[in-house]
Amino acid sequence: METDKVQVVVIGGGATGTGILRDLALRGIPAVLVEQGDLAHGTSSRFHGLLHSGARYAVKDKEAARECIEENMILRRIAPNCVELTGGLFVQLPEDDPQYADRWITACAEAGINCEEIDVQELIKKNPVLSPNVTRAFKVPDCAVDGFRILWGNVNSARRYGARVLTYHRVSAIHQSNGRVTGVELINQLNGQKRSVECEMVINAAGPWGGEVAAMAGLEVNVIKDKGTLVAYNHRLMSMVVNRLRPPGDGDIFVPHGTITILGTTSTTVDNPGCTKPGHNEVLELIKIGQEMVPELESYRLIRAFAGVRPLYQENSAAGGRSVTRNFALLDHRQRDGLAGMVSIVGGKFTTFRLMAEKTVDLVASQLGVNAPCRTAREPLTAPVSEELLERGKKVFGVPGAKKAAERLGDSFAQVVEQAEKNPDKGRIFCECEVVSLAEIEHAAHSGDSFTLGDIRRKTRMGMGTCQGTFCSYRILGALSGYPQFAGNHREYLTKFLQKRWKGMRPVLWGQQLREAQLSTGIYCTLFAMERMR
Amino acid sequence: MSSDHRLALDNCIKCSICVSHCPVARVTDKFAGPKQNGPDLERFRLEEPAAVHPSIGYCTNCKGCDVVCPSGVAVSAMNCRARGEYVSLHGAPLRDKILARVDRMGRAARLAPSLVNRLAGLRPLRLLAEKMLGISAAMTMPRYAKKTFLELYKPKNIGDTGRKVLYYPGCYVNYNAPEVGLALAEVLAHNNIRVEVEQFDCCGLPLIANGLLDTARDQAKKNLAKLQGYINRGYDIVTTCPSCHLTLRQEYRELFQLNTDPLHEKMLDVFEYLSVLLQQGKLVTRFEELPLQVGYHQPCHLKAAGCGVPSREILQLIPGLRVADLDAGCCGLAGTYGFKKEKYAISQAIGRNVFNAVKELGVRQVISECGMCQLQIHHLTGVAVYHPLQVLAQACGPGKWLAK
Ligand SMILES: Cc1cc2nc3c(=O)[nH]c(=O)nc-3n(C[C@H](O)[C@H](O)[C@H](O)COP(=O)(O)OP(=O)(O)OC[C@H]3O[C@@H](n4cnc5c(N)ncnc54)[C@H](O)[C@@H]3O)c2cc1C
Ligand code: SF4
Numbered sequence: 051m052e053t054d055k056v057q058v059v060v061i062g063g064g065a066t067g068t069g070i071l072r073d074l075a076l077r078g079i080p081a082v083l084v085e086q087g088d089l090a091h092g093t094s095s096r097f098h099g100l101l102h103s104g105a106r107y108a109v110k111d112k113e114a115a116r117e118c119i120e121e122n123m124i125l126r127r128i129a130p131n132c133v134e135l136t137g138g139l140f141v142q143l144p145e146d147d148p149q150y151a152d153r154w155i156t157a158c159a160e161a162g163i164n165c166e167e168i169d170v171q172e173l174i175k176k177n178p179v180l181s182p183n184v185t186r187a188f189k190v191p192d193c194a195v196d197g198f199r200i201l202w203g204n205v206n207s208a209r210r211y212g213a214r215v216l217t218y219h220r221v222s223a224i225h226q227s228n229g230r231v232t233g234v235e236l237i238n239q240l241n242g243q244k245r246s247v248e249c250e251m252v253i254n255a256a257g258p259w260g261g262e263v264a265a266m267a268g269l270e271v272n273v274i275k276d277k278g279t280l281v282a283y284n285h286r287l288m289s290m291v292v293n294r295l296r297p298p299g300d301g302d303i304f305v306p307h308g309t310i311t312i313l314g315t316t317s318t319t320v321d322n323p324g325c326t327k328p329g330h331n332e333v334l335e336l337i338k339i340g341q342e343m344v345p346e347l348e349s350y351r352l353i354r355a356f357a358g359v360r361p362l363y364q365e366n367s368a369a370g371g372r373s374v375t376r377n378f379a380l381l382d383h384r385q386r387d388g389l390a391g392m393v394s395i396v397g398g399k400f401t402t403f404r405l406m407a408e409k410t411v412d413l414v415a416s417q418l419g420v421n422a423p424c425r426t427a428r429e430p431l432t433a434p435v436s437e438e439l440l441e442r443g444k445k446v447f448g449v450p451g452a453k454k455a456a457e458r459l460g461d462s463f464a465q466v467v468e469q470a471e472k473n474p475d476k477g478r479i480f481c482e483c484e485v486v487s488l489a490e491i492e493h494a495a496h497s498g499d500s501f502t503l504g505d506i507r508r509k510t511r512m513g514m515g516t517c518q519g520t521f522c523s524y525r526i527l528g529a530l531s532g533y534p535q536f537a538g539n540h541r542e543y544l545t546k547f548l549q550k551r552w553k554g555m556r557p558v559l560w561g562q563q564l565r566e567a568q569l570s571t572g573i574y575c576t577l578f579a580m581e582r583m584r
Numbered sequence: 585m586s587s588d589h590r591l592a593l594d595n596c597i598k599c600s601i602c603v604s605h606c607p608v609a610r611v612t613d614k615f616a617g618p619k620q621n622g623p624d625l626e627r628f629r630l631e632e633p634a635a636v637h638p639s640i641g642y643c644t645n646c647k648g649c650d651v652v653c654p655s656g657v658a659v660s661a662m663n664c665r666a667r668g669e670y671v672s673l674h675g676a677p678l679r680d681k682i683l684a685r686v687d688r689m690g691r692a693a694r695l696a697p698s699l700v701n702r703l704a705g706l707r708p709l710r711l712l713a714e715k716m717l718g719i720s721a722a723m724t725m726p727r728y729a730k731k732t733f734l735e736l737y738k739p740k741n742i743g744d745t746g747r748k749v750l751y752y753p754g755c756y757v758n759y760n761a762p763e764v765g766l767a768l769a770e771v772l773a774h775n776n777i778r779v780e781v782e783q784f785d786c787c788g789l790p791l792i793a794n795g796l797l798d799t800a801r802d803q804a805k806k807n808l809a810k811l812q813g814y815i816n817r818g819y820d821i822v823t824t825c826p827s828c829h830l831t832l833r834q835e836y837r838e839l840f841q842l843n844t845d846p847l848h849e850k851m852l853d854v855f856e857y858l859s860v861l862l863q864q865g866k867l868v869t870r871f872e873e874l875p876l877q878v879g880y881h882q883p884c885h886l887k888a889a890g891c892g893v894p895s896r897e898i899l900q901l902i903p904g905l906r907v908a909d910l911d912a913g914c915c916g917l918a919g920t921y922g923f924k925k926e927k928y929a930i931s932q933a934i935g936r937n938v939f940n941a942v943k944e945l946g947v948r949q950v951i952s953e954c955g956m957c958q959l960q961i962h963h964l965t966g967v968a969v970y971h972p973l974q975v976l977a978q979a980c981g982p983g984k985w986l987a988k
């Protein structure tokens with residue numbers, strides 16, 4: 051069995067884990083991150099994509115609200131390519147308690163969140179999809195945030211400082227001796243091989259799996275697993291994030307996100323952290339509530355539904371769902387359970403991942419005797435792409451193709467543009483719905499951590515648009531068949547990829563998406579003689 | 585954005601049928617195609633209006649994509665708007681601004697039409713225009729008539745049938761082919777119907793096709809107001825140019841959200857109008873024998889109007905006349921498109937099908953409703969090309985309608 055040695059092992063390739071890896075790397079602490087799937091395999095790709103201003107939490111949890119607005123401002127600065135400055139709205143409907151609005155305004159002011167009342171008539175004129183019954187509306191600094199980009203940004207930045215990442219490696223055991231963690235055992239999820247890593251410290255950033263990981267070290271950490279379902283509309287319904295001005299509930303936020311709009315969410319406690327199957331009934335429920343704010347909702351096309359599991363932490367309580375705090379907890383197991391060399395970070399939100407990482411690494415660094423300060427709030431995640439390079443990109447990929455690729459790729463955009471300039475065939479758009487070029491797809495296939503079409507999808511957005519992979523998946527496989535990881539059985543790769551796409555389409559199969567599925571079934575089952583949707 | 589438009593956007597299932605039927609995409613890979621330029625990028629334009637593919641200028645606006653789309657997506661309207669956005673961001677070349685104003689060119693040529701015609705045939709001058717302006721030296725220029733249709737037309741004194749007809753001639757008939765307008769008057773006179781004419785603005789299609797939407801919108805409003813006045817006074821409006829017709833009826837609504845409902849009942853292609861008369865038993869079907877074999881080319885914009893080929897039924901009434909359908913798709917000229925240096929070759933490649941069909945059928949005369957199609961078919965094949973009305977007028981009486 052292969053054995054490795056490193057100072058710190060981070061478990062979990064979500065926002066929290068990758069944020070921690072970057073923070074460790076910037077402080078010069080050697081670390082390796084292990085993730086059982088691809089990066090963003092967990093909740094960090096199955097969320098709403100809202101970079102909270104904190105306004106949603108202002109009334110109930112001032113501390114959380116304050117953290118949100120601070121982190122919101124930091125992320126805008128360090129990761130402009132991951133944040134869409136949409137701005138957000140809170141709208142009140144006639145059936146909402148008007149007194150809540152007054153409490154909310156005061157609470158926002160106390161938390162330091164800018165909120166400005168705007169003219170309702172003007173608002174409706176600019177956003178005709180909104181209900182004409184809106185009684186009051188406020189502007190807040192909410193934004194849309196791209197989870198994938200943040201995660202890859204964290205990892206690329208960390209790698210520049212020497213950190214390592216092992217995807218498709220599951221931690222199967224945590225070794226300890228004399229009250230100290232000594233290492234972890236890993237199983238390669240692609241070939242079943244085992245390997246072990248010796249280390250001084252383990253950081254448990256396994257999100258909803260936090261309880262399971264802690265249990266490997268014989269510890270009890272109570273993570274409440276709260277499933278939330280979301281739906282994605284085919285186009286941008288509005289230009290700003292829209293929240294409902296009432297105590298937080300289901301189906302009360304719309305987030306415009308690049309080409310799509312995400313409406314959510316629901317809240318159900320589940321046992322299995324991997325339970326990400328969206329339910330048909332949850333979808334219908336969401337639409338019903340969403341209609342109060344956007345009356346014509348039923349006529350707009352849904353492309354898929356998806357679900358994520360919130361890792362909520364309550365030290366010892368039976369409460370669940372929305373009554374549980376969205377704050378995070380940092381558990382020092384040396385102090386709490388007498389096991390040195392292990393910490394768990396649980397709960398929290400995507401928005402506050404950087405702060406969670408900072409607090410975690412502060413603790414870890416102090417235990418390791420390192421006193422380098424945190425730099426993640428100051429140092430940009432990626433170097434911005436120059437105007438000149440962007441212009442060159444537009445010539446080969448067109449306006450949206452170049453802009454989106456530049457935002458996704460950051461520093462590597464130059465390579466992709468050069469490829470396309472040298473060979474115009476590489477500049478061709480392979481995923482037409484999301485405008486992804488062959489050059490970018492090959493770049494992703496080349497990266498060393500793309501083993502499946504799904505991995506390429508998460509890096510590029512290919513297959514995430516209107517047709518949900520019907521046309522780009524076989525096209526891309528054809529182009530990538532020279533790569534060792536795609537040289538095997540294409541039918542199997544396609545089936546795996548498409549079944550995952552169809553998992554999201556199945557709960558929204560009506561109207562145009564049903565026609566889309568029929569077309570897709572026709573192509574794959576008839577032309578390619580493959581199996582039906584499972 | 586109107587909710588209609590959002591729904592149209594959502595209707596696209598990415599089947600690519602529009603791409604496989606697009607005449608431009610068929611002959612060149614410089615054009616990203618109707619789907620990518622239309623519904624694909626439209627999703628991006630909701631976030632970033634500048635998300636227009638630079639190849640948008642290669643769309644001929646033939647509307648073939650609209651016709652074939654099984655999902656009812658207004659693809660070409662999306663493309664037109666995108667081109668407008670592109671032009672408002674990057675500006676239009678002087679050449680396009682000139683070509684788009686066919687009305688102004690027509691008025692300017694009034695000063696000395698024969699001189700203009702001669703100059704347009706001078707090779708050195710054309711080469712200069714190609715170099716300086718990007719106007720293809722190879723393409724045949726439309727000839728300007730000595731007198732405009734509005735100058736030539738003299739309403740005849742005809743017994744009153746109670747039918748009031750206003751004719752919207754369009755720029756091409758007025759400046760280049762007044763004989764078509766005169767043929768219309770002749771045919772209607774044969775039925776004792778008097779035609780009124782009036783000076784209108786250009787329908788705006790050349791402006792739309794060149795992305796100059798603001799000017800086009802202004803003209804659209806003026807035209808609609810004038811037409812509405814006639815409709816209020818009980819007039820039927822007839823057209824002879826399928827492109828003007830489609831623009832007035834469909835583009836004004838799809839691109840400018842103007843209300844064109846009144847036009848739907850009251851504005852007809854002249855052959856539709858004659859078909860209505862035929863159905864009512866009021867068409868004078870006394871025609872002279874015309875022993876001719878002609879090829880028929882259906883203009884794309886007539887196809888897009890969804891009214892079939894209204895001239896077919898009427899022409900069948902002419903004894904001796906045999907009309908063979910070329911069935912060859914787009915001719916490739918697309919108004920001002922084929923005159924542009926960088927597009928000339930594409931335009932000719934698209935038109936190859938028409939050339940082949942004419943050769944195969946062995947016809948020496950072709951008829952087609954669109955002046956620009958006529959020009960291209962003549963340019964491609966050298967055969968004489970007429971408006972079907974000229975054939976009909978010939979069958980109505982003595983005049984000489986088919987001599988060019
Ligand atoms: C429906 C929904 C909507 C949300 N919306 C928002 C929002 O709009 N804004 C916001 O700020 N927050 C939102 N959140 C919360 C936010 O998404 C999460 O708090 C955040 O993504 C958690 O990140 P994480 O890194 O802690 O966990 P995860 O992203 O789940 O990462 C944990 C990772 O650990 C890996 N792992 C687990 N066990 C092992 C093992 N044994 N070995 C190796 N790897 C392992 C998993 O595969 C996983 O990738 C939402 C959550 C949900 C469910
Ligand atoms: S626009 Fe129509 S024809 Fe073209 S891809 Fe979409 S659905 Fe198919």
Ligand code: SF4
Pocket residue numbers: 605606607608609617618642643644645646647648649650659660663
């Ligand atoms: S209008 Fe004609 S040329 Fe333009 S995209 Fe449609 S089919 Fe192609």
